[in-house]
Amino acid sequence: MPSNPRANLRQARGRAGWTARPTRPRLRPAPEIPTEPRRRPVWLFDLDDTLHDASHAIFRTIDRRMTDYVARELEVARDEANRLRTLYWRRYGATLLGLVRHHGVDAHHFLRETHDFDVAELLRAERGLARLFARLPGRKVLLTNAPRAYAGSVLRELRLHSHIAARYTIERMRIHGSFRPKPSQLMLRTMLARERIHAADAVLIEDSARNLKSARALGLKTVLITRHGRQPARRRLAGSYIGLRIKTLHALARRTPR
Numbered sequence: 422m423p424s425n426p427r428a429n430l431r432q433a434r435g436r437a438g439w440t441a442r443p444t445r446p447r448l449r450p451a452p453e454i455p456t457e458p459r460r461r462p463v464w465l466f467d468l469d470d471t472l473h474d475a476s477h478a479i480f481r482t483i484d485r486r487m488t489d490y491v492a493r494e495l496e497v498a499r500d501e502a503n504r505l506r507t508l509y510w511r512r513y514g515a516t517l518l519g520l521v522r523h524h525g526v527d528a529h530h531f532l533r534e535t536h537d538f539d540v541a542e543l544l545r546a547e548r549g550l551a552r553l554f555a556r557l558p559g560r561k562v563l564l565t566n567a568p569r570a571y572a573g574s575v576l577r578e579l580r581l582h583s584h585i586a587a588r589y590t591i592e593r594m595r596i597h598g599s600f601r602p603k604p605s606q607l608m609l610r611t612m613l614a615r616e617r618i619h620a621a622d623a624v625l626i627e628d629s630a631r632n633l634k635s636a637r638a639l640g641l642k643t644v645l646i647t648r649h650g651r652q653p654a655r656r657r658l659a660g661s662y663i664g665l666r667i668k669t670l671h672a673l674a675r676r677t678p679r
């Protein structure tokens with residue numbers, strides 16, 4: 422078969438390394454980066470010691486009513502009732518869980534009895550929250566371990582009720598028959614799926630480090646609010662799970678959560 426002289430020459434050049442000189446990188450057109458419309462944040466607000474200063478007077482009232490309830494229903498002395506209330510709150514994130522799990526208490530009865538008081542005269546909060554919520558872009562969701570009726574009263578007093586698109590209170594944190602309040606990741610994932618929220622778009626604003634840590638592990642942005650409660654303890658809190666630390670909610674309009 423007659424050989425092709427040009428092909429032979431190319432082969433010979435290749436073998437001799439003639440083609441080994443550095444080749445200039447060919448300029449390729451930049452890849453098309455899909456430009457998604459920038460998604461708005463979804464703000465997940467805790468209630469107590471976040472939207473208002475529950476430590477000012479409301480927590481004291483709730484604690485007293487819970488201790489009374491435990492003493493009455495479990496027929497124990499007030500000291501023991503107080504110990505159980507604190508123990509369950511620390512262990513489960515809500516006194517209710519311990520009472521249901523260990524004493525078969527009726528959850529709705531407990532919540533009704535312990536939160537049935539007029540919040541108006543005890544409430545203390547930042548001024549201008551309704552104006553802040555009106556101009557803060559994005560959906561606002563309430564995410565609290567507190568009961569529905571109490572949360573509703575606080576939101577109404579703060580004039581925030583019409584700004585909150587969805588409310589997740591302890592009654593809605595029931596999964597397969599068990600209460601799963603914050604910091605439950607199962608509850609957080611379920612809530613995000615139900616509300617069709619991408620974890621990366623969600624910002625949790627909280628006073629509780631434990632709750633922020635759990636949310637951060639799921640990819641949510643996190644904001645620690647340090648204004649209320651035991652302030653020195655909050656100021657000392659540090660950790661990579663805290664994306665942003667603010668003293669007042671008004672700072673949300675100026676600073677970008679991470």
Ligand SMILES: [Mg+2]
Pocket residue numbers: 467468469470471627628629
């Ligand atoms: Mg709180």
